[in-house]
Amino acid sequence: MLGEALLLALVAIRRNLLRSFLTVLGVVIGVAAVIAMVTIGNGATARITAELSGLGNNLLFVTPGQGGPGAPSLEARAFAVSDAEAIRDQVGGIQAVAPVSRTTATVVYGSESRSTTVVGSTADYIATQAWTVALGRNLLDSEVRGGRAVCLLGETVRKELFGIADPVGAAVRVKTVSCQVVGVLAAKGQSAGGSDQDDTIVMPLKAFQRRLSGTNTVATILISAADGVDTAKVQAATTDLFRERRGIQAGEKDDFAVRDMRQIVQTMTATTTVLTGLLGAVAAVSLVVGGIGIMNIMLVSVTERTREIGIRLAIGALEHQVLTQFLVEAIVLSLFGGLVGILLGLGLAFAAAQGLSLPFDVDPTIVVGAFLFSALVGVAFGYFPARRAARLDPIEALRRE
Amino acid sequence: MDAGPLPPPLIALHNVSRVYGRGEAEVTALARVDLEIRQGEFVAIMGPSGSGKSTTMNILGCLDTPSGGDYLFDGVPVGGLDRDGRTLLRRNFIGFVFQGFNLLPRTTALENVELPLVYRGVKADRRADLAARALDRVGLAGREDHTPSELSGGQQQRVAIARAIVTDPLLLLADEPTGNLDTRTSGEIMDLLTALNRDQGITVIMVTHEPDIAAHARRMVRFKDGRIEDDRRQPVLAR
Numbered sequence: 239m240l241g242e243a244l245l246l247a248l249v250a251i252r253r254n255l256l257r258s259f260l261t262v263l264g265v266v267i268g269v270a271a272v273i274a275m276v277t278i279g280n281g282a283t284a285r286i287t288a289e290l291s292g293l294g295n296n297l298l299f300v301t302p303g304q305g306g307p308g309a310p311s312l313e314a315r316a317f318a319v320s321d322a323e324a325i326r327d328q329v330g331g332i333q334a335v336a337p338v339s340r341t342t343a344t345v346v347y348g349s350e351s352r353s354t355t356v357v358g359s360t361a362d363y364i365a366t367q368a369w370t371v372a373l374g375r376n377l378l379d380s381e382v383r384g385g386r387a388v389c390l391l392g393e394t395v396r397k398e399l400f401g402i403a404d405p406v407g408a409a410v411r412v413k414t415v416s417c418q419v420v421g422v423l424a425a426k427g428q429s430a431g432g433s434d435q436d437d438t439i440v441m442p443l444k445a446f447q448r449r450l451s452g453t454n455t456v457a458t459i460l461i462s463a464a465d466g467v468d469t470a471k472v473q474a475a476t477t478d479l480f481r482e483r484r485g486i487q488a489g490e491k492d493d494f495a496v497r498d499m500r501q502i503v504q505t506m507t508a509t510t511t512v513l514t515g516l517l518g519a520v521a522a523v524s525l526v527v528g529g530i531g532i533m534n535i536m537l538v539s540v541t542e543r544t545r546e547i548g549i550r551l552a553i554g555a556l557e558h559q560v561l562t563q564f565l566v567e568a569i570v571l572s573l574f575g576g577l578v579g580i581l582l583g584l585g586l587a588f589a590a591a592q593g594l595s596l597p598f599d600v601d602p603t604i605v606v607g608a609f610l611f612s613a614l615v616g617v618a619f620g621y622f623p624a625r626r627a628a629r630l631d632p633i634e635a636l637r638r639e
Numbered sequence: 640m641d642a643g644p645l646p647p648p649l650i651a652l653h654n655v656s657r658v659y660g661r662g663e664a665e666v667t668a669l670a671r672v673d674l675e676i677r678q679g680e681f682v683a684i685m686g687p688s689g690s691g692k693s694t695t696m697n698i699l700g701c702l703d704t705p706s707g708g709d710y711l712f713d714g715v716p717v718g719g720l721d722r723d724g725r726t727l728l729r730r731n732f733i734g735f736v737f738q739g740f741n742l743l744p745r746t747t748a749l750e751n752v753e754l755p756l757v758y759r760g761v762k763a764d765r766r767a768d769l770a771a772r773a774l775d776r777v778g779l780a781g782r783e784d785h786t787p788s789e790l791s792g793g794q795q796q797r798v799a800i801a802r803a804i805v806t807d808p809l810l811l812l813a814d815e816p817t818g819n820l821d822t823r824t825s826g827e828i829m830d831l832l833t834a835l836n837r838d839q840g841i842t843v844i845m846v847t848h849e850p851d852i853a854a855h856a857r858r859m860v861r862f863k864d865g866r867i868e869d870d871r872r873q874p875v876l877a878r
């Protein structure tokens with residue numbers, strides 16, 4: 239009986255293909271919105287998570303100026319190496335502190351050269367980045383203090399310049415500075431944002447300042463809190479220390495920012511959640527509208543087919559058999575919309591993933607869920623028209639032309 | 640226990656009334672009708688327009704219920720059945736043929752005839768087999784795949800009759816089965832109904848306006864103003 243109803247439903251839908259498609263447009267849009275939003279959201283979350291794990295645990299970073307990255311920071315006094323030393327000496331619960339400056343420069347070895355990111359920092363830098371040395375050794379404190387011209391190579395730079403040769407002990411030229419390679423960093427791969435984290439070299443900050451940037455300033459200070467230490471306490475202590483060091487009066491605003499990586503992630507996650515909720519509401523509304531569309535067209539269909547229903551009832555169809563037939567038709571219609579919506583949503587999510595360079599991360603439970611939910615829409619909004627059909631008086635129905 | 644001399648009549652209407660509307664708009668379509676029809680009879684119902692013929696047929700076919708009185712089908716009081724109960728009674732024992740054929744459009748003859756079997760849950764291959772045999776019985780072998788629009792009026796009515804008898808009913812109800820057909824085609828349909836009655840023992844009750852159609856039946860019941868005015872047996876038409 240169910241098979242018969244399914245067959246009848248397909249015939250009825252095919253007979254009015256265009257109308258059927260327009261009818262389910264609401265469901266298509268609703269389902270597509272849910273699928274696209276969840277898939278894109280998953281991608282964004284995956285990227286944030288990857289970024290977090292790439293930056294090491296319990297990471298705080300201190301930058302001059304207020305506001306987020308890109309916001310103009312008026313009269314923000316730059317940091318110096320002494321600021322990082324003050325943190326290390328006066329703030330408790332810290333595992334590593336690294337003052338960091340960066341620039342882009344060309345690195346040359348023999349006939350090979352590559353433009354890469356040059357980081358000036360201390361031996362603690364790789365600890366704050368949850369990085370390890372694969373070959374050779376880390377920078378030594380003595381080299382950092384003396385501002386020796388030595389460096390660590392990222393895997394990409396090593397491959398480009400040395401190929402299969404052993405780089406440790408060799409001298410590369412960074413701009414005009416000849417630098418001795420002391421180690422190679424373990425490969426880290428792409429960041430979730432798509433940039434190559436291994437395309438870098440690291441040298442002592444003092445050497446960087448003296449030979450490359452020509453200033454004594456430090457762009458950022460990275461702090462890695464010790465395991466089991468509350469990063470909020472470290473953040474507060476650092477803030478107090480810096481207010482004091484920079485002579486900021488009570489009531490005045492900070493001219494620096496101490497950010498907790500975890501907070502940033504939480505903020506981003508919260509934003510994603512709000513967006514997801516909003517889009518979810520839009521999707522829910524359009525699914526309801528879609529359901530009403532289906533109900534409307536099923537009512538029209540019942541009216542158009544009154545005579546047919548009369549015939550079926552007169553020759554022995556029971557009420558529930560007619561009910562089943564129309565309910566199945568509504569469900570098939572709605573599932574058809576759901577299916578088109580799923581394909582459309584995945585297409586949109588794929589396009590967005592390409593455009594925003596996010597991972598394309600399809601959650602099968604959401605796909606199955608959307609499919610089942612569209613069936614539910616069919617049941618909920620198909621029931622009333624189907625019941626109307628089933629309760630028709632066969633004599634009246636047969637009299638209708 | 641079946642010691643009684645006579646089995647109950649297939650159909651028994653006792654004091655049956657049917658009133659439409661209420662108050663000012665009240666119309667009495669049937670007024671205290673008594674009627675008994677035995678298994679195997681061939682009855683023609685006649686009477687002027689509005690005299691209650693279709694109302695009677697609808698009640699007999701369990702499509703409608705009396706406002707008063709009792710209807711016993713093969714001794715079973717139909718008044719005690721709910722809508723699904725009446726539907727089950729109809730689909731198991733009664734075949735219906737309408738004036739307007741009432742076939743499903745864009746649906747083949749075979750599928751139309753299969754329809755009552757679909758709702759009885761008969762398996763597809765057995766269904767097609769039974770439907771093809773019913774079409775053969777009404778002389779439409781070879782037309783299984785034609786849709787109603789590809790068939791003549793007489794052929795469409797044959798499909799409708801095939802649909803009514805595919806379930807092997809005890810009773811065949813036909814409300815003006817020749818109302819839309821010309822004289823020659825009407826004759827063919829009457830021959831078919833007569834054969835079904837004579838050869839397979841199906842009880843046939845038929846409404847008609849035309850005396851020469853009614854002449855095919857062995858009993859003629861005449862209605863007037865919702866009452867039975869005349870009920871007589873008549874000689875079988877010589878052919």
Ligand SMILES: Nc1ncnc2c1ncn2[C@@H]1O[C@H](COP(=O)(O)OP(=O)(O)OP(=O)(O)O)[C@@H](O)[C@H]1O
Pocket residue numbers: 659660666667668686687688689690691692693694695
């Ligand atoms: N649904 C209805 N509502 C109100 N009155 C009705 C309804 N159906 C039938 N009637 C009335 O009941 C009476 C009997 O109608 P019925 O259809 O039984 O007549 P009939 O003998 O079949 O007539 P005809 O030969 O024209 O088919 C008529 O007066 C008709 O107007």
Ligand SMILES: [Mg+2]
Pocket residue numbers: 692693694
């Ligand atoms: Mg009538």
